[in-house]
Amino acid sequence: MPEGLAVFSLPEHHRRRLRTSNPMERSVQQELKRRTVKVRVFPNDASLERLVSAVLVEIDDKWAADSKAYIKWECQDA
Numbered sequence: 001m002p003e004g005l006a007v008f009s010l011p012e013h014h015r016r017r018l019r020t021s022n023p024m025e026r027s028v029q030q031e032l033k034r035r036t037v038k039v040r041v042f043p044n045d046a047s048l049e050r051l052v053s054a055v056l057v058e059i060d061d062k063w064a065a066d067s068k069a070y071i072k073w074e075c076q077d078a
Helices: 003-009 012-018 022-039 045-065
Strands: none
Touching: 022 045
C-alpha cells in the first residue's frame, strides 16, 4: 500500500485526526511569524536557522508536555 493511503487502513473515527497535521503546522507558522516580524532582517542564514530551530524545539516541548491526547486510541462509536 502506498504510504499516502495508509490512513485508510485505520478505523474511520481516527482518519480525520491523522489525515492532516494542520494544528501543528498552524502553531509553528504562527510562532515563526510572530518572532520573525520583530526581527525583520536577519544578518545571515545561520541566525535565521537558530531562531527557527529554537521555535521548533519549544513547540515540540509544548506538544510533548500536553496532557490532552490528540488521538484517543480506544474505539468509540462516532
